[in-house]
Amino acid sequence: xxxxxxxxxxxxxxxxxxxxxxxxxxxxxxxxxxxxxxxxxxxxxxxxxxxxxxxxxxxxxxxxxxxxxxxxxxxxxxxxxxxxxxxxxxxxxxxxxxxxxxxxxxxxxxxxxxxxxxxxxxxxxxxxxxxxxxxxxxxxxxxxxxxxxxxxxxxxxxxxxxxxxxxxxxxxxxxxxxxxxxxxxxxxxxxxxxxxxxxxxxxxxxxxxxxxxxxxxxxxxxxxxxxxxxxxxxxxxxxxxxxxxxxxxxxxxxxxxxxxxxxxxxx
Numbered sequence: 481x482x483x484x485x486x487x488x489x490x491x492x493x494x495x496x497x498x499x500x501x502x503x504x505x506x507x508x509x510x511x512x513x514x515x516x517x518x519x520x521x522x523x524x525x526x527x528x529x530x531x532x533x534x535x536x537x538x539x540x541x542x543x544x545x546x547x548x549x550x551x552x553x554x555x556x557x558x559x560x561x562x563x564x565x566x567x568x569x570x571x572x573x574x575x576x577x578x579x580x581x582x583x584x585x586x587x588x589x590x591x592x593x594x595x596x597x598x599x600x601x602x603x604x605x606x607x608x609x610x611x612x613x614x615x616x617x618x619x620x621x622x623x624x625x626x627x628x629x630x631x632x633x634x635x636x637x638x639x640x641x642x643x644x645x646x647x648x649x650x651x652x653x654x655x656x657x658x659x660x661x662x663x664x665x666x667x668x669x670x671x672x673x674x675x676x677x678x679x680x681x682x683x684x685x686x687x688x689x690x691x692x693x694x695x696x697x698x699x700x701x702x703x704x705x706x707x708x709x710x711x712x713x714x715x716x717x718x719x720x721x722x723x724x725x726x727x728x729x730x731x732x733x734x735x736x737x738x739x740x741x742x743x744x745x746x747x
Contacts, residue, residue, distance in 0.1 A: 481523055481524065488531050498620055498621045507530055508530035509532065512555060515586050516590075517598075543561075543566050551649055552593075573662075578592075597639060599632075599633050599635075602694045604693055609650065615628045616650055617647070619648040620644040620645045633699050659684075660743040661743055661746065665678070666731050675728060676693070678692050678736055685747060690704075695717050711732050711736050
């Protein structure tokens with residue numbers, strides 16, 4: 481299929497992109513990697529009247545650290561996250577999880593910010609951001625604000641971003657001392673969406689943060705002061721032709737215990 485007619489505009493800076501968004505309002509969508517938006521447009525599930533291409537805006541492409549906080553710009557590709565030494569050093573959980581996102585061809589173009597803004601509850605990276613306690617910088621022509629990951633995802637393909645806002649940056653805090661992380665998922669084939677996935681962060685052998693994908697209508701966060709975590713009753717998976725709700729709950733329990741053991745061994 482082909483997309484509905486639209487007007488294409490390219491922005492060479494974040495400021496230019498936000499000005500175009502303010503001008504065209506809800507009729508406009510930002511284009512970064514396009515790995516989710518373009519298929520949706522081809523099936524006419526999304527029909528923006530204006531497409532604002534932010535790829536020329538190189539001020540949105542960066543990975544850097546400030547005061548041990550990892551900062552990731554909106555145009556940072558998933559493939560870059562796999563290979564960047566700052567990510568490997570400061571946040572190995574991102575590197576461990578991002579290789580499960582689709583296939584290399586898609587990771588070459590897809591961006592972390594686009595993945596998070598798409599807010600698919602079956603996607604890996606929203607769960608990782610929850611487990612890491614990340615926060616998102618939302619920018620508009622009127623200013624900027626920070627949104628905690630736990631408040632960012634509001635429903636299936638829905639976020640707390642306002643109609644005039646761009647997810648401009650992701651900030652990941654430094655991991656505390658004696659912290660270990662792990663990511664595990666079960667999928668039918670490599671590159672498929674997970675039937676269940678868990679990102680585990682364990683500090684001091686007992687303080688636990690768990691992020692889940694495919695566990696409900698949004699990515700889900702579970703926190704505990706004990707390794708004895710029963711997540712099966714607290715999640716609400718949607719079920720599918722590939723995995724019943726009961727099976728997804730079973731997977732959540734098994735993967736949680738495995739991920740916790742790995743995270744503790746790395747702490």
